[in-house]
Amino acid sequence: MNSTSLEEKHIHEAYGVRAATDARYSFFDQGQLFRIHQLERGILASLRLHGLEPLHSRRILEVGCGTGYWLRQFIQWGARPENLTGVDLLAERVAEAMELCPPQVKIHRANAATLHFAEGTFDLVFQATLFTSIFDPDIKHQIAAEMMRVTKRDGLILWYDFRVNNPSNADVQGVRSREIQKLFPSCDITLHRVTLAPPLVRRLARYSWVTCYLLEKIPSLCTHYLGVIRKQVTPGIVSS
Numbered sequence: 001m002n003s004t005s006l007e008e009k010h011i012h013e014a015y016g017v018r019a020a021t022d023a024r025y026s027f028f029d030q031g032q033l034f035r036i037h038q039l040e041r042g043i044l045a046s047l048r049l050h051g052l053e054p055l056h057s058r059r060i061l062e063v064g065c066g067t068g069y070w071l072r073q074f075i076q077w078g079a080r081p082e083n084l085t086g087v088d089l090l091a092e093r094v095a096e097a098m099e100l101c102p103p104q105v106k107i108h109r110a111n112a113a114t115l116h117f118a119e120g121t122f123d124l125v126f127q128a129t130l131f132t133s134i135f136d137p138d139i140k141h142q143i144a145a146e147m148m149r150v151t152k153r154d155g156l157i158l159w160y161d162f163r164v165n166n167p168s169n170a171d172v173q174g175v176r177s178r179e180i181q182k183l184f185p186s187c188d189i190t191l192h193r194v195t196l197a198p199p200l201v202r203r204l205a206r207y208s209w210v211t212c213y214l215l216e217k218i219p220s221l222c223t224h225y226l227g228v229i230r231k232q233v234t235p236g237i238v239s240s
Contacts, residue, residue: 024202031202034212042226043158043193044077047124050156050228054195055079058123062086064130068097071105081105085122087112113142115150123155126202131175131183132162144183148231157184159227163193169195177239180227188232191239193222 027033047053062070065086075081081104088094094109101107110116112130125147134140138169147157159180166172175183175193195201196216202213215221225239 023240024198029199029202030205030209034201034205034209035198037197038216039226040073042192043160046158046226046228047077050230052124052156057083058084059121060085060124060126061115061117061122061130061150062126063115063143064088064099064127064133065107066090066093068101068105068107070126070128071097071101071107075102075105085117087115113139113146115146117150119149120152120155121150123159124154124162125151125155126158128160129162132172135173140183148184148187151231153231155230157229159191159225159229160194160223162223163225164223174223175225177225180225180229184229186232188230189227191225191227193219193224193239194226195222195224197221197223 023029027036029069034078047055055074058079060071060074060079060083062085065071065088068086071084071086074084081102083101084101085106086095086097086101086106087108087110089109091109092093094107097105097107100202108116127147131140131143134143151157162172162174163176164174166174177189180191181187181189194216200215200221201212204215
């Protein structure tokens with residue numbers, strides 16, 4: 001069995017049976033609601049800062065789209081359904097995404113290490129907690145290369161992922177800034193630490209969102225990177 005097949009097997013075993021009804025990810029949970037609100041604000045601010053506003057004419061790809069939550073969010077933010085594409089490895093998630101998203105959204109079951117799109121197809125390529133689930137470094141590099149290939153020269157990749165390991169979940173391995181730079185060489189990369197540590201936000205948000213806001217200002221308490229990756233002639237990385 002080759003490395004791609006082994007990695008696919010790992011993804012299926014780790015995530016194929018995970019319950020979609022996990023209460024930790026319900027919007028009725030104040031911690032989850034706080035996390036998503038903060039992340040949406042950060043994503044919108046990044047898109048606006050880097051000139052992708054408005055979204056109605058932008059072609060957008062999400063790799064590891066799951067059930068299509070973020071694809072539906074992009075529609076709420078002004079993207080046109082026919083300009084949206086999602087790919088995911090798990091057939092059951094693809095089926096659910098096709099059911100939940102408007103029919104004009106294109107959803108494909110595919111391995112992101114081999115994207116069947118022409119070079120420079122998309123204005124925006126988005127990934128949220130995909131790389132943290134991949135253990136094989138070669139597969140990570142293949143996916144990153146494919147993401148860069150299908151992004152327009154003046155487009156961008158939007159990155160949201162764990163920067164630290166999850167001690168309660170061995171299937172989550174954080175991706176540090178140095179590794180992100182290696183995955184996307186010759187790129188301009190801006191990373192911000194976001195998302196208050198889930199155990200903290202789950203305990204505190206039910207009592208005080210203000211406390212969560214304040215604690216999220218402390219970089220060491222944030223578990224994820226929200227980043228913008230652009231093709232540039234002067235590569236570098238900015239992290240906060």
